[in-house]
Amino acid sequence: MEFVYSFTAEGLSPPPSVSEDYFALLQSGVVAMVTYGSWGLSGFKASDYVRQNCDMVMLPASNSGNRATIYNGLGWSAAANTPNPENAWALLEFLSRQTTQTKLSETGIAISAFSGTADPFAFGFPEFNVRAFTRQLPYAVMRPFSKNTNAWEDFSVHTFNEVWAGTKSVAQACREIAERMNALLAAE
Numbered sequence: 001m002e003f004v005y006s007f008t009a010e011g012l013s014p015p016p017s018v019s020e021d022y023f024a025l026l027q028s029g030v031v032a033m034v035t036y037g038s039w040g041l042s043g044f045k046a047s048d049y050v051r052q053n054c055d056m057v058m059l060p061a062s063n064s065g066n067r068a069t070i071y072n073g074l075g076w077s078a079a080a081n082t083p084n085p086e087n088a089w090a091l092l093e094f095l096s097r098q099t100t101q102t103k104l105s106e107t108g109i110a111i112s113a114f115s116g117t118a119d120p121f122a123f124g125f126p127e128f129n130v131r132a133f134t135r136q137l138p139y140a141v142m143r144p145f146s147k148n149t150n151a152w153e154d155f156s157v158h159t160f161n162e163v164w165a166g167t168k169s170v171a172q173a174c175r176e177i178a179e180r181m182n183a184l185l186a187a188e
Contacts, residue, residue: 003062005163005170015164026050035059038111038133041125056132067139074110147188152181 007013014031022034027047036044044050061067076095078088094100098114105112108124111134118137122130146152156177162168 001170001174008164016161026054029053038121038130041108041128041130045125045127051127054128056129058132058136067136069136069140070143071111071137071140072143072145074104074113146185148184152177152184155180155184 008015014025022031023036023040023043025031026034027049029049044054059067059069076092078085078092082088098112098117101112101114102117102120104110105117106120106123108121111118111121118134119131121134124130159168159173159177159180163170163173
């Protein structure tokens, strides 16, 4: 987090208090680069400015050479009390097949969950170097979720806003977030 904070501290990146809509800043030419996930590709493709002036690259490595990114997958589920459990199960099986996942990837809807089938995702957005997303998969860690993600996630955002405002150190914020998150997770 010190590495992330250093971009703002060194004046390389505006603090989140400037705007939480980094896509709007990119689209208007105010910032040269944003971190975004594959979910933003439809918006990028729809923007004439972004389509003509921007591209995708892998997240930069830290000074130590380490890389990391987060990912999360699409989850398919059915209600336990569905009146049509056989149909629900058939749909879940269909959506979970490698052929269906590959089709989702090829059409640019989502990066496939099956190893070796993610690259076709790039074909859905030929105007961009979308392989930057799939090339990061070896560095990816699952985005943390719990029963009450919002409780600790909102606290984390609020606490880091104090860091951006200069009223709290990164170390102090991380300690407070870890303590609160651990307590909330223990209560689940």
